[in-house]
Amino acid sequence: MPVVSMPTVGAPDGPTTAPPPPPPIPGVAQSPAADALGRVFTTLPVVLRVTCGLAGAAAALAVRSEPVDQTLLLVVVGVLTAWSGWFARVGGRHGLTPALIAVDVALTVGACLLIPRLVAAEVLPGEVSWVAILASTTVIVAQLALRPRWAVPAGLLVTGAYAYGAHLAGNDAEAVAHATTLVVQTASGTALAVVLRRSSRRADLAFAERQRVARDALVARAAREAERRHNRDLHDTALSTLTMVGLGAVRSGSASLRDRAASDLLAFSAAGASAEPPSVSPAAGAPAGGRPAPLDVRLREVAARFPDLPVIVETTGDPPTTTGRPAGPPVRHDPTAADRQAGGSAAADGPTEADGPAGGVRVPAVVAEAIAESAAAALANVQRHAPGATAWLRLTGIAGTVVVEVVDDGPGFDPARVPGHRYGLRESIGGRMAAAGGRATVDSAPGRGARIILEWPDAG
Numbered sequence: 001m002p003v004v005s006m007p008t009v010g011a012p013d014g015p016t017t018a019p020p021p022p023p024p025i026p027g028v029a030q031s032p033a034a035d036a037l038g039r040v041f042t043t044l045p046v047v048l049r050v051t052c053g054l055a056g057a058a059a060a061l062a063v064r065s066e067p068v069d070q071t072l073l074l075v076v077v078g079v080l081t082a083w084s085g086w087f088a089r090v091g092g093r094h095g096l097t098p099a100l101i102a103v104d105v106a107l108t109v110g111a112c113l114l115i116p117r118l119v120a121a122e123v124l125p126g127e128v129s130w131v132a133i134l135a136s137t138t139v140i141v142a143q144l145a146l147r148p149r150w151a152v153p154a155g156l157l158v159t160g161a162y163a164y165g166a167h168l169a170g171n172d173a174e175a176v177a178h179a180t181t182l183v184v185q186t187a188s189g190t191a192l193a194v195v196l197r198r199s200s201r202r203a204d205l206a207f208a209e210r211q212r213v214a215r216d217a218l219v220a221r222a223a224r225e226a227e228r229r230h231n232r233d234l235h236d237t238a239l240s241t242l243t244m245v246g247l248g249a250v251r252s253g254s255a256s257l258r259d260r261a262a263s264d265l266l267a268f269s270a271a272g273a274s275a276e277p278p279s280v281s282p283a284a285g286a287p288a289g290g291r292p293a294p295l296d297v298r299l300r301e302v303a304a305r306f307p308d309l310p311v312i313v314e315t316t317g318d319p320p321t322t323t324g325r326p327a328g329p330p331v332r333h334d335p336t337a338a339d340r341q342a343g344g345s346a347a348a349d350g351p352t353e354a355d356g357p358a359g360g361v362r363v364p365a366v367v368a369e370a371i372a373e374s375a376a377a378a379l380a381n382v383q384r385h386a387p388g389a390t391a392w393l394r395l396t397g398i399a400g401t402v403v404v405e406v407v408d409d410g411p412g413f414d415p416a417r418v419p420g421h422r423y424g425l426r427e428s429i430g431g432r433m434a435a436a437g438g439r440a441t442v443d444s445a446p447g448r449g450a451r452i453i454l455e456w457p458d459a460g
Contacts, residue, residue, distance in 0.1 A: 030211075033203035037196055038095075045141040046091045049104070052137040053084030059130040060118070069117040076111060076118060080134070083107055096145035105154045108138040112158065115165035124171050127178045135162045139182050143189025151193070155186030225435065293368035295361045295402065296395055302376045303393055309383045315395040316361060361397055363456065370436035371404050371454050377428035378406035378452040386410025386450075404454040412448045429454075 057077045064070050083104070090100060111118065111131055119129045135158050142154040159182040166175035296315040303311040303323040314320045363371070375393060382391045389410035396403050418425060425442060429452060433440040438456035 030208070031200075031204045032207060033200035034197075037200045041144045041193070042091060042096055045096055045144050046088045048137050048141060049087045049091075050084050052133055053081055056130040056133050056137075057081050059133070063120045063123050065120045065122070067116060068120050072114070073118055076114065080107060080111065096141075098146060098150065101142055101145050101150075101154065104138055105142060105158060108134055108158055109161040112161035112165040113168075115162075116169040119169065121169070121171075124166065124169060125174050127174065127181060131162070131165070132178050135159075135178070135182060136185060139185045140189050143186060143193055148190050148194060151190055152186060155182065155189070159183055159186065291365050292362040293365040295363050295368050295371060295404075298368050298372040299375060299393055299395055299404065302372050302379065305376060306379050306383055309379060310390045311379065311393055312390065313393045316397065361395060361402055363402055367402075367436050367438070367456055370432050370438065371402070371456060374429045374432050374440060374452075374454050375404055375406050377432075381425075382406070382408040382410060382450075385413075389449075400457060402456045406452040406454075407449065409449045412444045412446050412450050414446060415442045415444055 057080065060073060060077050064073060087100065087104060112135055115124070115129075115131055119131055123129050139155045139158050142158075143151045145151075146154065159179050162182060163175040163179040166172070166178065299315065300313055300321070300323075303313050306323070311323045312320050313323060379391055379393070382389055386408050389408045392405070392407040394405040394407065396405075415425075430440045433454055433456070436456065438454065441453040441455070442450070443453065444450035
């Protein structure tokens with residue numbers, strides 16, 4: 001007997017109304033590269049200012065020979081040390097604002113102009129004095145914290161102040177040497193900052209494009225799923241009822257036809273008023289949410305929808321019950337019973353891991369709905385294409401998997417010869433189960449009846 005697994009297919013081509021794009025995901029940075037660079041360009045200058053400020057203070061107090069004005073030196077060192085602490089506190093909390101950098105540059109320029117009274121003559125040459133270290137630190141901090149239109153003038157201002165201060169101290173060689181170093185530091189710092197900022201912008205643009213593509217894919221997927229749900233509902237309600245009337249499976253004017261028509265109208269009304277159903281995670285193969293629902297109760301409700309079809313309902317732990325009209329000839333045996341006893345089906349009889357405390361099987365509500373509606377579609381196929389047949393609706397579970405079988409003793413069919421445009425098996429059963437993280441398998445052959453196996457892995 002050939003077995004075919006139901007394929008998962010996309011929605012038919014055609015215009016759809018897509019929902020609006022979802023808002024940015026909470027907790028996900030929209031400019032991660034720029035944010036990370038901003039943290040680096042804040043943390044690094046703060047660390048430089050504090051470490052170089054403390055090192056410079058120690059160096060300044062270590063050599064206080066002539067012509068150093070010791071009183072002025074103590075005042076300047078105290079002010080600069082206090083400023084380093086304040087710079088770190090404010091910059092760490094609120095970022096490096098232009099006003100903060102302007103004060104830093106002004107204090108450094110003042111110290112440079114006082115080189116003749118703050119730096120001993122023997123330590124001034126060689127660009128190793130504490131004021132030289134202070135000037136280099138300020139230039140680097142300015143290049144990282146400010147945009148080039150402000151950073152470059154700030155660096156040149158410090159450079160000019162240092163050169164003039166060294167000239168006043170009588171050491172033009174030091175003035176030229178360290179001024180050159182400060183110009184190089186200004187240029188290289190600006191170039192580095194510009195390259196890093198441009199790279200971060202490009203990275204953020206690529207990230208934003210990736211997010212846009214991901215959002216568009218989610219929207220398109222949601223639109224396709226909505227269209228498939230709509231088509232399934234249409235197939236399982238109005239189209240199914242009209243088909244049964246056309247084939248004579250339901251008598252015109254009968255009570256069952258009126259009940260089906262009323263049920264179809266209620267289904268359309270509920271579909272129009274309800275929100276989107278709970279989402280399904282394909283990776284996990286299980287619904288994202290939903291309260292547990294008794295699957296055996298839902299299956300009995302499904303069987304009760306078909307008053308003209310004899311359905312024998314078998315659930316774990318409960319005796320079989322028969323719904324629908326009594327069959328004219330005696331009810332035949334389940335045509336697949338021998339196969340099951342020989343191990344031909346995954347749904348073996350007997351207690352299983354999926355059994356509830358009282359023999360019931362509880363699954364998330366969205367899964368119960370998918371299995372029940374897939375079983376209803378299978379029973380509708382029996383009523384349409386196998387008049388006079390008896391159906392079995394069996395619920396079992398084994399090895400952590402919930403299994404529902406819909407079996408009939410009708411003429412059977414060849415699953416490989418079902419046209420691709422037929423929507424019942426492909427979407428109303430296979431597509432619906434796939435959307436819930438399960439699968440559907442068709443087992444049938446001409447003259448052997450049919451069996452639809454619905455399986456869902458019980459992740460709990």
